[in-house]
Amino acid sequence: MRRRIREDGLVPRDATPEDPVTWLIGLSGGKDSVVLTQLLAETFAEDPRIELVALSIHEGIEGYRDESLDAAEALTDDLALRHETVSYSEEFGVRMDDVVEDDPENMAACAYCGVFRRDLLSRYADEYDADLLLTGHNLDDEAETALMNFFEGDVDQMAKHFDASLGPMPERSLTDKHVPRAKPLRDVPEKEVALYARLADLPAHITECPHAEEAYRGEIQELLYSMEEAHPGTRHSIMAGYEQLARYAAERVDTDDGAYDACDTCGAPTSGDRCRKCQLLSALAA
Template identity: 65%
Template sequence: MDCTKCDREAVMHAAYSGAHLCEAHFLESVDRRVRKRVREDSLLSEGATPEDPETWVIGLSGGKDSVVLTHVLHETFEEDPRVELVGLTIHEGIEGYRDRSLDACVELAEEIGIRHEVVSYGEEFGVRMDDVVEDDPENMAACAYCGVFRRDLLSKYAEKLGADKLLTGHNLDDEAQTALMNFLEGDVAQIAKHFDASLGGFEEREELRSSNESGRSPRTRKEGEAFVPRAKPLRDVPEKEVALYAHLLDLPAHITECPHSSEAYRGEIQRLLYGLEENHPGTRHSIMAGYEELGGIVSEELDDRSADLKECERCGSTTTRDVCRKCSLLESLSA
């Protein structure tokens, strides 16, 4: 099959758009979508200058998503003195898994010449995920522990590194799964939190309003001062396209599933979305378009009822509890 845009052989078919794309046009399409998301979310503030650049910390795991995100952002902003990229890798302590993905992070950072920092659960918390899974005092899935610890370290070190934004490599499939899970669970408050944490744009711009087909301004999040604001510039790109992008450019990505991954419910949602997307191409895009619109509305409605934030009595981190979830889990593990 020939490429829709030229006479070269197509390497992929995007059923949701009907396009067949050759290697060059496929790579260009991914780059374009990420850059469009950066613009539409107003990721680069108008106040950034060469004399006072923004620091964007990327959660660089070494997997396909974070590696592709880092590559595209580097290609986009390599010559732009208003942005400094920093890779931040979290080593969870999973034997035979994270060491190899760490090698991929180091290789990529050295290849493109960006600063790269590594922190570990062992150094920070005195635990390794292999041991956490074995002990499991809370009788939870491994991902439940790891998610809490990982988010804590990403936030803590993004702040230490002077980040203006914390970027993660969540793709379209990741976000559509989360959206559907929140909706099916009827968790309206979580929908608002999800929007404010990483989906809404950072500011309203007149040119964005005029460029939208709907004529509406993109909804903007409520930015708090307690956390480094997060963003997900890869969230318009399907997972399989991210993997193909990494393969075609031979990027140093460690594409292997975590041995402790066991999110049964998310797995069900993933299989459901695969079926829906196959039978109704474009389902994931439709879910996210409606979900982000809904998230913005719910965020505004719940503004006055949001929980008060305070400092954890143990570690001083920002939380809605007296003792944050991370500290309570560490206490259970030590007991």
């Protein structure tokens, strides 16, 4: 993780104790975000150039999220780390359990949840004046995304992936519309993250969300698992090649056409009149 932070240039050279940078960590309480938070605290807790803030989101999933938030609270208490919690209920007036039951758009639960989660992470990164938003995506997550983009022939998405979180900071085409993201665990296999959490006795909630049902990603997971079993190192090879392809795509594809405007309803950056979050909330309220 520390090597990835160095190679991606995440710590600005002009950061000083007098003018520190703020890193917002997306802390769900699951193994990946817990391990990320623990390692970041061990590395930067005594570094006056970096201020760490953890943000947890309660989606409104009964019997699941409460336990993971307890884990997040236990970890941040132990690390003496600032920890903020927000919820879909307070922010949007919805709970994922109810969203899944209503499902006005006939979509997978993850599709709704992803839109709402990204909105809150981006909004609170702005509110806390964060310089960087860090998430616990591991090697498996990134390799799955790489294969999905490749199989779909989505060159634009490859370019956006590079500029959003994959590329080193000096090579990204950054926009002032969103706080830059980083994934320091993206070189670490999921099993190694889980093993570290167990050996370090971290309070991680290792249970799959009851609403998880991304069928296509599940197929990619199975393919990747079988390839890795037969050919160890497949995930790393995929990412090594994909990063180069994404870099070439980012150099040639204009991912920021200047068409961003403010959502008519909430003011968030969007390419249309209303952002996707507000469209979904309107459908749920209908």
